[in-house]
Amino acid sequence: MSHYDVIIIGAGTAGLNARRAAKANGAEKVVMIDGGPLGTTCARVGCMPSKLLISAANANYGVTKARMFGIETQEPVVNDKAVLERVRFERDRFVGFVMEGIDNVPEGELIREYAEFIDDHTVKLSGGRILTADKFVLAVGSRPRHVPILDGAEDLILSSDHIFEIESIPKSVAVFGPGVIGLELGQALSRLGADVRLFGRSGSIGGIQDPEIREYATKTFAEEFYTDTKATIHSVRKENGKAIISYEHKEQGKIEESFDFILTASGRVSNTDRLKLENTSVQVNGRGTPIYNERTMQCGDTHFFIAGDANDDIPLLHEASDEGKIAGKNAGTYPTVDPGHRRTHLGIVFSEPEIASIGQGYNSFKDLVIGRVSFEGQGRSRVMGKNKGLMHLYAEKGDRRLRGAQIFGPSAEHLGHLISWVVQQELTVDQILELPFYHPVVEEGLRTALQDLQKNLNEA
Ligand SMILES: Cc1cc2nc3c(=O)[nH]c(=O)nc-3n(C[C@H](O)[C@H](O)[C@H](O)COP(=O)(O)OP(=O)(O)OC[C@H]3O[C@@H](n4cnc5c(N)ncnc54)[C@H](O)[C@@H]3O)c2cc1C
Numbered sequence: 001m002s003h004y005d006v007i008i009i010g011a012g013t014a015g016l017n018a019r020r021a022a023k024a025n026g027a028e029k030v031v032m033i034d035g036g037p038l039g040t041t042c043a044r045v046g047c048m049p050s051k052l053l054i055s056a057a058n059a060n061y062g063v064t065k066a067r068m069f070g071i072e073t074q075e076p077v078v079n080d081k082a083v084l085e086r087v088r089f090e091r092d093r094f095v096g097f098v099m100e101g102i103d104n105v106p107e108g109e110l111i112r113e114y115a116e117f118i119d120d121h122t123v124k125l126s127g128g129r130i131l132t133a134d135k136f137v138l139a140v141g142s143r144p145r146h147v148p149i150l151d152g153a154e155d156l157i158l159s160s161d162h163i164f165e166i167e168s169i170p171k172s173v174a175v176f177g178p179g180v181i182g183l184e185l186g187q188a189l190s191r192l193g194a195d196v197r198l199f200g201r202s203g204s205i206g207g208i209q210d211p212e213i214r215e216y217a218t219k220t221f222a223e224e225f226y227t228d229t230k231a232t233i234h235s236v237r238k239e240n241g242k243a244i245i246s247y248e249h250k251e252q253g254k255i256e257e258s259f260d261f262i263l264t265a266s267g268r269v270s271n272t273d274r275l276k277l278e279n280t281s282v283q284v285n286g287r288g289t290p291i292y293n294e295r296t297m298q299c300g301d302t303h304f305f306i307a308g309d310a311n312d313d314i315p316l317l318h319e320a321s322d323e324g325k326i327a328g329k330n331a332g333t334y335p336t337v338d339p340g341h342r343r344t345h346l347g348i349v350f351s352e353p354e355i356a357s358i359g360q361g362y363n364s365f366k367d368l369v370i371g372r373v374s375f376e377g378q379g380r381s382r383v384m385g386k387n388k389g390l391m392h393l394y395a396e397k398g399d400r401r402l403r404g405a406q407i408f409g410p411s412a413e414h415l416g417h418l419i420s421w422v423v424q425q426e427l428t429v430d431q432i433l434e435l436p437f438y439h440p441v442v443e444e445g446l447r448t449a450l451q452d453l454q455k456n457l458n459e460a
C-alpha cells in the first residue's frame with residue numbers, strides 16, 4: 001500500500017493546477033488519479049470545440065447577412081465534412097498542448113484509474129489497489145445531467161461529450177436546455193443549416209436573471225429558431241432511426257415532429273456522487289455535493305479540499321483554475337489554511353448576440369437602481385448591423401459603486417471584461433465616467449448606461 005502527502009482525484013484543469021500548487025507548498029509525495037480521458041473537459045469537449053463550431057456557424061451566417069450591406073452573395077454551401085474536420089483538428093491541437101504538460105508529470109505521479117473512498121484517509125482504485133494520503137483534493141469535474149423523458153430516444157441522444165464527433169450536420173435537432181450549452185450549440189447548429197427546436201422547462205434562458213433582458217433575449221432567439229423556454233413535452237420515442245417528439249407547439253398546439261437527434265444540455269452534475277464520500281467525514285449539501293469554504297476550498301475543517309466543476313458552484317474554466325490553485329496550496333500547507341484570491345464574477349455565453357453576467361446578479365439587490373441602454377440605436381452597433389440587445393448596470397440605492405451588470409448584445413464578451421474590472425476595483429459610477437471613451441465604439445453604449453445610472457442614483 002502506497003502512502004502520499006496529497007492525493008488529487010481528477011486531472012482536469014482544477015486537478016492539474018492543484019498538483020502544481022501542492023508541490024510548490026510543501027507537499028513532497030503527490031499523486032493524481034484520473035480514470036477518464038485526459039486533456040481536460042475544456043479542451044476536449046467544452047470551451048474550445050464549442051467555440052470552433054460557433055466560429056464556423058457565424059462565418060456562414062455572416063455571408064447570408066452580407067446582403068444588408070449591399071453585398072450580393074450566392075447562397076453559401078456548408079461543407080459539413082470540412083467544418084467538422086477543422087473543429088476536430090484545432091480541438092486536437094489544443095488538447096495536444098494540455099497533453100504536453102501531462103506527459104511531463106513524472107512516472108508514478110499520475111495513475112490512470114478511478115478512485116473511491118473507503119475511509120477518511122484511504123481510496124480504492126478501480127483496478128483494486130489501495131492508496132492512503134494525509135490530504136485530498138477532489139477535482140473530479142461534472143457530467144451532463146440525465147433527462148429521464150429522453151430515454152425513449154435511446155442512442156439518438158447526444159450531449160456535448162459526443163456532439164463534436166458527428167460526421168455531418170444534422171437536418172433537424174431538438175435541443176433540451178436553453179442554458180449556456182443549449183444556446184451556444186443550438187444556435188451554431190442552426191446557423192450551419194440544421195432545423196433546431198430549443199426546449200426549456202423553467203422559463204430561464206442563458207442564465208439571465210434580469211426579467212426585461214431575459215424576455216428580450218428569448219424573443220430574439222425565437223426569431224432565429226423555434227424557442228420555447230417553458231415547453232410541454234408529451235413524449236419522446238425512437239422510430240425508424242429518428243427521435244419522435246410529441247409536444248405542445250406555441251402556435252400549432254399538440255404536434256409530433258421527427259428529429260435526426262436530440263442534444264441534451266439540461267445542466268451538469270458533480271462527479272463527487274461517485275466518490276463514496278459517505279465513507280468520509282465530508283459533509284454534503286441537499287444536492288449531495290460537499291459543503292466547502294469558497295475562499296479556502298476546504299470541506300468543513302477536514303483535510304479534504306474541492307475545486308472546479310466538482311463543487312457545483314461556478315462551473316467555468318477560469319474559476320476551476322483559480323480554485324485548483326487555492327485547493328492545492330491549502331492541501332500542501334494544511335493544517336494551515338489561508339483564503340485565496342477570488343475574482344469578480346464574469347460569465348459569458350458565446351451566442352449571437354452574446355450574453356454577459358457580471359458581479360452581483362439582479363436577484364441579489366435589496367434596493368436596486370438600474371442604468372439602461374438599448375443597442376438598437378447605439379451608433380457603432382448600427383454601423384456593424386449588430387444593433388440588437390440591452391445592457392443594464394446595477395447599483396444599490398444610497399451607494400454609488402457599480403456592483404454588477406447584465407448584457408445581451410454585441411461585443412458583450414469585451415464589455416463584460418471592462419465592467420468586471422471596474423467592479424472589482426470598486427469604482428463608483430462617477431469615477432468610471434471619468435475614464436476615456438473613444439468614438440465611434442460600442443463602449444459608448446456603456447457610457448450611456450453609466451450616465452443613466454448616475455441620473456437614477458441622483459434621483460433615487
Ligand atoms: C460544452 C461546454 C462548453 C464550455 N465552454 C466554456 C467556456 O467557453 N468558458 C468557460 O469558462 N467554461 C466553459 N465550460 C466549462 C469548463 O469546461 C469547465 O468549468 C472546466 O473544464 C472544469 O474543469 P475541472 O477541472 O473542474 O473538470 P474536468 O476538466 O472535467 O476534470 C475532471 C477530471 O476528473 C476525472 N474524474 C472524474 N471522476 C473521477 C474519479 N472517481 N476518479 C478519478 N478521476 C475522476 C475525469 O476523468 C476528468 O478528467 C464549458 C463546458 C462545456 C461542457
Ligand SMILES: NC(=O)c1ccc[n+]([C@@H]2O[C@H](COP(=O)([O-])OP(=O)(O)OC[C@H]3O[C@@H](n4cnc5c(N)ncnc54)[C@H](O)[C@@H]3O)[C@@H](O)[C@H]2O)c1
Pocket residue numbers: 147176177178179180181182184199200201202203204205206207265266267268314315316347348349350
Ligand atoms: N461560455 C461558457 O462559459 C460556457 C459554455 C458552455 C458551458 N459552460 C458551463 O457549463 C455549465 C453547464 O451548461 P448547461 O447549459 O448544461 O447548464 P445550464 O445550467 O446553463 O442550463 C441548463 C438549462 O436546462 C434547463 N433544463 C433543465 N432541465 C430541463 C429539461 N428536462 N428540459 C428542458 N430544459 C431543462 C434549465 O432550466 C436551464 O435553462 C454552465 O453552467 C456553464 O457554467 C460555460
